[in-house]
Amino acid sequence: MEVSVGGKSIGLDCNSGEVSFLSHAHGDHVSGFKKKERIIASEETLALAGFGAERHSEEWIQLLDAGHILGSRQMYAELDGESVLYTGDFRVKNGIFGKGAAAKEADRLVVECTYGDPRFKLPDPFEVYSQIGKWVKENSGSIMLIGAYNLGKAQEIIRVLNEYSSIVPVVMQESERFSSVYAKYGIGLERAVVGTPEAEEVMKGGFVAIVPPKLANRGFARKLGDAFGRRALCAVATGWVMSMRHNADAAFPLSDHADFYDIVGYMDAVNPKRVDFVHGDGTHLEKKLQQKLGK
Ligand SMILES: [Zn+2]
Incomplete structure (x- = not known):
């Protein structure tokens, strides 16, 4: 979508405006860009997206942490007495890599609402981290598969x-490309890439x-367990476990998005x-907003 501030148009996660802003490197946001030059984004986002390093900036546009994945930013634009804040994907709660997104007052807000339904009340990420730690400890000696998206959650x-x-978990090639960018930006991750001697040892x-x-489903876990002659379990880690059943042995409500109450x-x-x-x-x-405004 496109917003305009003080007569200038800004493409939000797309190329359509006079200037374009890329909030973060998840595929559904990157896919809005045909041109890969002159994009306002963090350096980390351009690296994860595989775009050139040429960053664009505008004095009237400010980038704020979004707490979602490496490099994710909110955009605040202010020009000629008008202001707009766009969250991109964002997490308000703090996580293992740092603080959640902070709000900034603005005339107009464009907010993502992946979990914009009141039945989504996601626990504090640190509670979920402990649940994962406990599950792994209880099943030590087994093979444990944890399903996670290649960028961010992994x-x-x-x-x-x-x-x-x-x-030190075993990781797939697909997530390794992103993990190496995390490492380049100082986020150390101990991991063993499948197919390497280190992973074979693990x-x-x-x-x-x-x-x-x-x-991360029981069918695949069973096959793997048979191949290795060991019990194999599987788990998923996503906010969607709050609303959907999963064919898994454990389900962790870990999300890098804001839930309804956070929003x-x-x-x-x-x-x-x-x-x-x-x-x-x-x-x-x-509805909540209209109630608040007394409309
Ligand atoms: Zn995202």
């Missing part, structure tokens, strides 16, 4: 396993592997005159 779980369980005993979500608190702090909801269904939030 790195978060690698760090959780390093810190909470002193475990896989001689019970081990934890971080796999794409589609592989409501965040909207209060931004105190905008106008709100647009993107990436989800904003119906419930819209």
